[in-house]
Every structure is written in structure tokens, then in C-alpha cells.
Amino acid sequence: MMNEGPSRQRVVWGTCWYYEPLETLSLFLEKVVAAASRNGISVTPVVFDADHSRPGAERRHISSQLKCTIIPNWIDVYPNKNFGIAIIAQLADQIDSDIVTVVDSDWDVEDFDYFLTGLLGPIFTKTADIVVPDVSPCAGRDNRLVGCTIAMLLHPGLIDSVATPFPGALAGSTQRIRDLTEMESYHYDWGGELDILSEAWAGGYRISSPYLGMKNVRHRSSQSKAHDAFQMWRSGLERLDLHVLEQISSTAEPWDSTVFERLGVPGLSDVITGTATAQLVGVTEYLRGEYHDRTVQQIVPMVLAPLAYLVDGINPVPYLAFPSDDTASPYDPSKLPLVSEIARYAAREAIVNADITSGNEFVARLRSLTGGFFGDWTPEKKAAARSVIPEKIADLGSAKGLL
Structure with missing residues (x-):
């Protein structure tokens, strides 16, 4: 068990869900909550449901099954994972959570206790502002060919701290993650995770990148x-x-x-x-x-x-x-x-x-680029979505009794 200090800190454990099987999402969250309990860590599970078209009755049923807070996506714009990260960070801030994490639920993890304490430990001990796991043993195209290449060319030195810039998992102090996702330069599409790292590096944030036993279990199409x-x-x-x-x-x-x-x-x-x-x-x-x-x-x-x-x-x-x-x-x-x-x-x-x-x-x-390979976001859609996040989060928090 971790020492008593971390147990007094509140953690929002977020994930963005679109097409992963419900069983995958449920099992992952169950393992996270169990590992947190064993280690004396207070975790609030939060799921951003990225599928705008999912019926409300199905969402309510899923929320009761998973025993978590589900944030419904209210706009029909894709891709939106990093929109979800921004919303989860806002919710964490609103409920006075000390730490926010966002982790893809389809990772296979060797040891959940080791994974959980390794991801949160540097934030608890204030030795890092952001933790981005090292997934080098199973790093794929996004990391090897794009993320690492961008880091080496545009941010010399970043790659020495972050071996894989696009791991599908991060943790940080709520204030740090909230501030980074509120920046005008932050993208709600697939570029958002790189935005977080790039701006954190430029801002002198302390970034930790430990190996935590994560194993990739799938490929998406080319x-x-x-x-x-x-x-x-x-x-x-x-x-x-x-x-x-x-x-x-x-x-x-x-x-x-x-x-x-x-x-x-x-x-x-x-x-x-x-x-x-x-x-x-x-x-x-x-x-x-x-x-x-x-x-x-x-x-x-x-x-x-x-x-x-x-x-x-x-x-x-x-x-x-x-x-x-x-x-x-x-x-x-x-x-x-x-x-x-x-x-x-x-x-x-x-x-x-x-x-x-x-x-x-x-x-x-x-x-200004939009459509095709750049998805549905436009500057206007981004501004409109950003403007109503506080209201949506306040309504959700009040309804769930989180605030």
C-alpha cells in the first residue's frame, strides 16, 4: 500500500469510450478500482462517451452497470478523443480532484497495482507534473513514425524524457492538465495528446515516462x-x-x-x-x-x-x-x-x-484545414464546443452529486 499522503488526494480516472466492447471497458475499470482500493487511493471513474448517437437509455444502463460517471458527447463532431480529455480535466477541476488520468481501456496491463502506483506515484510525490508511460516494447506507427519523429525534430530533448509521445495514457495534476487543454492551440482531434506534451515541455513542466507493463492488443487499419x-x-x-x-x-x-x-x-x-x-x-x-x-x-x-x-x-x-x-x-x-x-x-x-x-x-x-484526413472540427465548431463545456460540466456534476 502507498503511504497515507496519497490516500487523502482525490483522483479522477478517466477514459474515452467509442467502440470498445462494453466488457472490455467494464473489466478495465473494475481492475483499476480494485487496485486503487488495495493501495489506499480514492478514485472516481469517469467515462467520456464519444459516440454522439448512443441512445440515452443505453447510456444510463451502462452507467449503472459500470458504477461510474458517464459524460455524454453532445456534439456530432469526430474524432473527439482529445475533446473528451479536455472535458474530463474540466470535471476533475470542478469536483476539486487533485489528479486526473486518462487511459485507453483496451490496454492489456501486466500488473494493475504496479501500473496504477507507477502512473500516479510521481504526481503524489510531486516529483513530476505529468506522467506519460513508456510503451516502447509495443510502440507502433503513431509513436515510432510520427510522435518520435516530431519530438526529435521540433522539440530536441523531449525524446530524452518521453520515449513514446503517443501512448494513449497520461496522468497529471488537475490544474496542469486543465490549463494545457484550455490553450487555444490544443486540438480536440488526434493531435491533442501531442499538444499536451509539446506545451508541457515548452513550459518547463516536469515529465516522467516510466515503463508500466502496458501491452498493445490490437491494430487499427492503415x-x-x-x-x-x-x-x-x-x-x-x-x-x-x-x-x-x-x-x-x-x-x-x-x-x-x-x-x-x-x-x-x-x-x-x-x-x-x-x-x-x-x-x-x-x-x-x-x-x-x-x-x-x-x-x-x-x-x-x-x-x-x-x-x-x-x-x-x-x-x-x-x-x-x-x-x-x-x-x-x-x-x-x-x-x-x-x-x-x-x-x-x-x-x-x-x-x-x-x-x-x-x-x-x-x-x-x-x-483552417478540415474534412477528410483532418476530421470534422473547424475553428468555429471548436470555439462553440469550448464555450459550453463549463455549463455542461456544472449540470452533470450537480445531477450526479459530484459538486
Whole structure:
């Protein structure tokens, strides 16, 4: 059991729920509550129901089954996981919770006591402001090819503190998480988790990234993951001002030229150069031949296509081909660390060779993008949603007796 200090602190344990089976969600929350009880930690389970269309009667039935507070999504805008994180943080603040966590319920966890105390311990002891677990052993495309690449290029030093910037789990002091999710730059789409880390790092917050025994048990389709990538790259690039661009241009990227041979794609090195568009064309053509490799091919939807659109302004759709069902084994996990080295070099080349002459105009264009790979959010929808969060949370808290 943890010492008596943490037991006096109130924890909101949040999760965002859309399509996960009810049994998965229920079992995860049961294990969390049981582990919290064993360790003398007061936990309030909160679920953001991201499915706008779920009938109210079904929500009420689920709430009684799970013995938790369910926050219904009141707007028909997707993706909205990070909208959910912002709402959970607001609720935690309203009920005077000291700590807020948001963890995907479909993680497989080796030891819930170790996981729970490891996630909350640094916040209890005030040795960290935010905890973002290290999921390196099972890190996939979002982490290896996008999150780590963005961190290395745009936030040098962040990767030394956070091994996997997109783990689907975080904990922090309620005030810190609330403040970060209320920033104008925070995205309600898949870019939001990177926003939290980027702004926390820039603000000098103490970030802890312990390994907590989390194991991935699923894959989403490559098409779904591409949506993540476009939104995460937008989030990262919105922080690319001309000063940062000069830093990237003047810093030589360490490069292991043997990566291509080790992956069995020796000629690929000839086309990983120049603009994102040039690389997109070259890589797509190269991988159509005898050197096709499904893991190396992931740099197209996860890196080159988003950058070609965001920094070059070209339509990448003709270069994207998604299998109808590739959720079982979309890539070889053992190759992904090597492919991530190519991704980092390719992204640096793309950014250095982009025609970005005005940082403000560039960022304004990125923020205006909507539809397709960027989801449903618009600046107007975001502002409207943000404006009513306090009222919705107050109504929910009063109805549930939380306030």
C-alpha cells in the first residue's frame, strides 16, 4: 500500500469510450478500482462517451452497470478523443480532484497495482507534473513514425524524457492538465495528446515516462492510422516558426546509411531526398516493384503523404492505397525501429526543402484545414464546443452529486 499522503488526494480516472466492447471497458475499470482500493487511493471513474448517437437509455444502463460517471458527447463532431480529455480535466477541476488520468481501456496491463502506483506515484510525490508511460516494447506507427519523429525534430530533448509521445495514457495534476487543454492551440482531434506534451515541455513542466507493463492488443487499419498521422503532423507543424526551421536546417541529422540494406531496400536511399512531394513520388514508385515491403511502406501514409499535403500543398490521395482489411498484421514490428530512422531523415529533408516563407501564414493555413484526413472540427465548431463545456460540466456534476 502507498503511504497515507496519497490516500487523502482525490483522483479522477478517466477514459474515452467509442467502440470498445462494453466488457472490455467494464473489466478495465473494475481492475483499476480494485487496485486503487488495495493501495489506499480514492478514485472516481469517469467515462467520456464519444459516440454522439448512443441512445440515452443505453447510456444510463451502462452507467449503472459500470458504477461510474458517464459524460455524454453532445456534439456530432469526430474524432473527439482529445475533446473528451479536455472535458474530463474540466470535471476533475470542478469536483476539486487533485489528479486526473486518462487511459485507453483496451490496454492489456501486466500488473494493475504496479501500473496504477507507477502512473500516479510521481504526481503524489510531486516529483513530476505529468506522467506519460513508456510503451516502447509495443510502440507502433503513431509513436515510432510520427510522435518520435516530431519530438526529435521540433522539440530536441523531449525524446530524452518521453520515449513514446503517443501512448494513449497520461496522468497529471488537475490544474496542469486543465490549463494545457484550455490553450487555444490544443486540438480536440488526434493531435491533442501531442499538444499536451509539446506545451508541457515548452513550459518547463516536469515529465516522467516510466515503463508500466502496458501491452498493445490490437491494430487499427492503415487508413484509420493515416488520419492520426495527418492530424498529429498538423499539431507538430503548427509550432514550426522560422526560428525552429533555421535550427532544423542548421543541424546535421545523424544518419546510418546501412539502414536501407538491413531492411532489404538498398535503392530507397536515392529517393529519400528533397521535398516531401518528391520523396512521396519516388518512394511510392520504388516500392511498387520487387522491393515492396509493407513495413517500409508505412512511411507513405504516416510521414510523406501528410507532409506533402501540409508543407507542399499537394493532394497525396493518388499515392495512397489502403488494404480493405489489414488490422491483423499490417507491418512487421521488428522492422519498425529501423523504418523510424528513415522516417526521421525523410521528415527533416521534407521540412528543410519546403517553401515556408511566413511562419504566421503557414500556421494559419494549417489551423483552417478540415474534412477528410483532418476530421470534422473547424475553428468555429471548436470555439462553440469550448464555450459550453463549463455549463455542461456544472449540470452533470450537480445531477450526479459530484459538486
